[in-house]
Amino acid sequence: MIYYDKVSKIYPDKSVALDEISFGVEPKEFVTIVGHSGAGKTTLMKLLIAEDKPTSGTISFESLNVNKLSKKQMNKLRRRVGMVFQDYRLIPNKTVYENIAFAMEASGRTDSQIAADVPHVLDLVDLGHKIWSFPKELSGGESQRVAIARAIVNQPDIIIADEPTGNLDPTNTFEIIRILKKINELGTTVLLTTHNKGVVDAVGGRVITMEKGKIVRDDKTGKYIL
């Protein structure tokens, strides 16, 4: 479904973020990418949604070459990918409802679809009662659950979660992991990055270990070795 072919990323200051990385992700897989800060995990994610361009190599999403998309195709690709970030990235002057509705509006859903789906997806992450709150009125765990709700509302093919538990306490961390596993069981591919051993152990599944821009291990069933 996704294939990285000899992807390198060298930033203008000559620091090497990714060094000829190659790997593939199958549909419905739950892949965890682990590594220290600076190992290149976030860069890997950014390249997949064309937020940044690789220095060399190609990234394919099904039959699409991610780096040769027109603006329109890029927007369409992004609507098929649900992003969850460490810092939540909710829009501060929109309510929880509007934050999620925005993602649906952007992909051209009708008002009636939006009115039906937003409460539904919020119930899924157990936040039905916060629908009219603003992001600043939410705790970290709640904000991240809203972000997940926003990521899944368009029924994407893949969820990319970049350190989603980085700012959360253990209880909230496991709540987020539980939700991501549930989404995966319902048939969505999940790509998760973390440096938290507990998270890796809780997820199980495939684990890719990165170090200094290279893949050093790729285990079919989860182990956290650094």
Next chain:
Amino acid sequence: MIFTAFKRIARTGFINFWRNGFLSFAAIVVITLSLCAFGGLIFSSAFARSLLTEVKNKVDINVYFTLTAQESDILAVQKDINSLPQVASTTYISSDQALAAFKDRWQNNTLIMQGLDEIGTNPFPASINIKAKDPGQYGSIATYLKNKNPVDSTGVAIVDKVNYVENKLIIDRLSSIIPTVEKSGTTIAIIFAIVAIIVVFNTIRLIIYAARDEISVMKLVGASNTYVRGPFVVSGIMYGLISGVITLIIMAAAAYWGDRIILRLAGVDVASNFQLMVNVFSSYFSKNFGQIFSLIMVAGVILGGVSSYVAARRYLRV
């Protein structure tokens, strides 16, 4: 589909305008100040123009005829002058009329009236008062009369003198000042416009800079550029419209108080007796309201809308 997108963009723009209360307020203040500068410029050019017209109307030349000149010959000269392209109007004042005007003016001064009686005959020559379309043209009119040197049936010159030379100084100064004033007005207007655009653009850029993370998030969930930028442009247009209305209210108030101040400075009697500079601003404002209204509103909408459109562009490259 397009209608839905438009409706959503408009609604989001409206909501953002309302929720970013302080930023919206700041933008409105800045745009209002810029528009007020425009308004001030409109008023000062109106003031300068009406002052210049008044002064222009006060400048004229008179052609004095000899005491023996026949009225029919004088009227022929008047007809001839009227046919000149640079002449706006002429007025014939017969010697009887000149005498009557003199008597009327000095009727309470017995000394002067006695002196007039002692002369016995009417000492006032007939004259033609000439107003040119432009003060710079008096010279050519005077020259024309001098070269033509009209005569009566017996061949005697009937023009005694033309008082162009006496008025030459003021006429020359005026004809050099007027274009300078008009030119510098345009220059000031252009400088004002540039400063206003820079200030407003930067204010709106700061507002959008504050929303740059939001913009990148919107882009990352797959929103198109139009869809991300639209609401900012809508908010920008709203800043412009509201600022325009506020500016028009301020201008109306300024026109009212400006007229009061001029009246007080000029002295109520002088102004009302000579109909000089009375209600310059308010009459100009009400006469040209449609034009001023559309000018200010369009300027406001362009300032707000275009600035937002341009300022949002640099954060869309995600």
